[in-house]
Amino acid sequence: QKEVEQDPGPLSVPEGAIVSLNCTYSNSAFQYFMWYRQYSRKGPELLMYTYSSGNKEDGRFTAQVDKSSKYISLFIRDSQPSDSATYLCAMNVGGSEKLVFGKGTKLTVNP
Amino acid sequence: KAGVTQTPRYLIKTRGQQVTLSCSPISGHRSVSWYQQTPGQGLQFLFEYFSETQRNKGNFPGRFSGRQFSNSRSEMNVSTLELGDSALYLCASSATTSRGSETQYFGPGTRLLVL
Numbered sequence: 001q002k003e004v005e006q007d008p009g010p011l012s013v014p015e016g017a018i019v020s021l022n023c024t025y026s027n028s029a030f031q032y033f034m035w036y037r038q039y040s041r042k043g044p045e046l047l048m049y050t051y052s053s054g055n056k057e058d059g060r061f062t063a064q065v066d067k068s069s070k071y072i073s074l075f076i077r078d079s080q081p082s083d084s085a086t087y088l089c090a091m092n093v094g095g096s097e098k099l100v101f102g103k104g105t106k107l108t109v110n111p
Numbered sequence: 112k113a114g115v116t117q118t119p120r121y122l123i124k125t126r127g128q129q130v131t132l133s134c135s136p137i138s139g140h141r142s143v144s145w146y147q148q149t150p151g152q153g154l155q156f157l158f159e160y161f162s163e164t165q166r167n168k169g170n171f172p173g174r175f176s177g178r179q180f181s182n183s184r185s186e187m188n189v190s191t192l193e194l195g196d197s198a199l200y201l202c203a204s205s206a207t208t209s210r211g212s213e214t215q216y217f218g219p220g221t222r223l224l225v226l
Binding site: 033034041042043044045046054088090096097098099100101102103104 | 115142144146149153154156159166167168169175201203205214215216218219220222
């Protein structure tokens with residue numbers, strides 16, 4: 001079983017839709033959870049960072065962590081064509097720089 | 112503040128050769144991590160350096176090595192290149208806090224093609 005599982009998609013939605021991206025993990029020692037966005041031929045860009053269970057909102061993005069279920073989500077409201085990218089979840093154990101990534105979900109938002 | 116920079120951006124090498132990639136972290140960041148990204152395996156952790164010392168290492172063969180200089184700049188080296196080493200190599204830098212580092216910021220990567 002991989003430490004982090006993420007549905008690779010691809011996911012295609014119309015502009016304005018609400019997008020839900022999810023990851024599950026098996027290592028209960030993970031404490032920090034991140035979402036990165038990666039455009040083609042670019043490095044990953046940090047979108048959201050969370051530490052505790054619950055929700056964290058930043059503009060159109062909401063990150064949700066459920067440590068009891070080992071499940072994290074990223075919601076994108078009012079999706080835009082510019083949101084078309086691959087979204088990667090990542091997590092690590094406190095005090096360690098080693099990030100463990102999901103495989104990424106490729107999202108396309110159609111105008 | 113300038114972001115993480117990586118050089119070169121693109122490289123073509125042949126099997127058996129060696130390659131050195133360079134990374135300059137965000138000013139003030141002392142931790143530098145390296146990752147390999149391939150379509151099949153995704154992003155995988157190679158190693159992390161802090162204050163010129165390797166603190167963490169991933170599950171890669173000894174052909175992959177790195178170092179960090181006193182100005183926090185880092186290099187990684189791959190010797191005896193294999194076709195499977197073709198990948199995007201990403202560098203990430205982070206600042207440390209009292210709880211340890213919390214966020215990593217990635218550079219644009221070096222795309223290596225091994226022929």
